[in-house]
Amino acid sequence: MRVMPILEFDMKRTFPGAKTMHVYYNRNIGYKHQRSQRDFPFKKRKLFKCGSFSNSDGEMSTDGISSSPTNDLHGNASGSSKASSGGCAAAGTSVFNGGRAFLRPGDSHVKFRIKSFKVPELFVDIPENATIGSLKRTVMEAVTAILGGGLRIGVVFQGKKVRDDNKTLLQTGISHDYKFDALGFSLEPNPVQTPQPLGQDCRSCVFPYETPQPLTRCPSPSTAVHTGIQQGRSDDHTGTSLSNFIESDHESAPSPHYAALEKISANSRALVPLTAVNAEALSAVPLRKPKRSEATQRRIRRPFSVSEVEALVQAVEKLGTGRWRDVKLRAFDNAKHRTYVDLKDKWKTLVHTARISPQQRRGEPVPQELLDRVLTAHAYWSQQQAKQQMKQPSETYLIL
DNA sequence: ATTAGGG
DNA sequence: CCCTAAT
Structure with missing residues (x-):
């Protein structure tokens, strides 16, 4: 089986009381320009673009699924069971750690051994004099910003997302002899963008992380207190x-293409998104008066x-x-x-x-x-x- | 920081 | 939503 790098992803303290942070998934690329996000009546924050996803749907997908033609490891259905606990695993553990996928002669079971999840590109702009600890937190927060709103698992098979949760593996084509390369799991930000009329901070709200479709409204009227x-x-x-x-404001956002985070260290300098930097570098003549040369991200549409x-x-x-x-x-x-x-x-x-x-x-x-x-x-x-x-x-x- | 309007 | 002039 292939040996894939395991993504060390600490989801432990990711969700609980994440530091106030803003993620701006950019779905509305149709806008003329971007601008920095401002918590107007409150405080302004300097932000920097820190992430983009390879998937247009704004999600990360796995890339380390391995399979094994052998018939060993039978009876050990650790695959999925471990998976569920993986999300709460301690720091430095891979999200999943199941067994290898393989076909068991008698019962047609398919086992998965997801060794890694691909992370989206995360552009982090941090001053040289920042500490490693600061760097770590920055990256951590970047990830938190993306998945902080909760996450779901998506299944991608043969390049397509498998939406129907009721479909069987067999019906989908994920049988004992499928090409494992065609299967991938993705970590998807939980689509809880339509908050309910609650007076309290949504981070304290209990949202059903297993929300099936984005169309689903935040149920839980029982907790709604007007x-x-x-x-x-x-x-x-x-x-x-x-x-x-x-x-x-809760940190989750609709389209995880870009994530803007507030910088951490107080001594951070001007924050410029790499994309902007590159664009200007490639330009023969630096743009005259960039309407927004700064790392200003237009606020996401809400x-x-x-x-x-x-x-x-x-x-x-x-x-x-x-x-x-x-x-x-x-x-x-x-x-x-x-x-x-x-x-x-x-x-x-x-x-x-x-x-x-x-x-x-x-x-x-x-x-x-x-x-x-x-x-x-x-x-x-x-x-x-x-x-x-x-x-x-x-x-x-x-x-x- | 707010208000008020155009972009 | 953003940008700004005027308060």
Whole structure:
């Protein structure tokens, strides 16, 4: 059997309370440019691109499966059983450590011995004076950033991902005599990008890591706690408002093509993604004024969920369209990735969405009821704002 | 740091 | 989402 290098992958403390980190999987390459991620109302962080995957689906695949034509190792079904514990293995252990794959004459079993998982390219930019320990942490965090949101195992056979979990190995073609080269396992970031309306940090939420399809919403309504607080009604636009309604930013992201991490050492210098460096190096004449020569990564796209829209509408109905800071605090205080600018922008698009025909709308359909409230609130606050404009000129003249 | 709008 | 001028 082939001897493949074993990837030492410490998943032990990977998930639990991972340091605040941001991963930016770049799926929307269609955007004009990238920009650094900012936790606006909070602190800005310098980030650097640190990873890309060879797979367009943004996942890592194994590359060290070995098989054996021999008939030994029978009865030892350590393969899959060990696998499950592999994810929690201690540092320095390979994810899987099963037995060799082989055919058992009598019962047609297929054994796997996954010796390694291929890791995606991880570009790490770290100052020379950084310590090895820092380097280690950086790499660790890079990996954490990618899989920190939980991971799943994907099966790739003959170059194609095998989606159907109910299909048998035989049906799939993974029988006793398949070419092991055609089989691969992949570590896939858990697709939990649509947080539920919880007030607490999602890292504390219990997400079903075995979520089958990305389409699956975060179930577990039992844990959902909507804290409703009564607010004094100032106008006809009111009702109760939810405090800490939206979830906080959790590190997982949709498309694991790039992972941006905040640098660790305080003495780190300018962070420049290798891609940018290379691009400029190959360029005969360095770009004049790169609009973004820095290692700025455009924030990943995070479509607002219906519950988020609900919270936004709720807040705007009460606070109006000119106090995004407050809207943020009221309904998105825990959603670190939603800045007040984002909320303002979202409201803008909501108003637009509400005006166009349902057929022209895209993305997850927003309940018409909400869109109606958007228009109503927009109309109300628009004239409300107009009234305020009528009384301001006085002060303007004082200045003149 | 926020607001407000255009890109 | 990003970029910015103006507060």
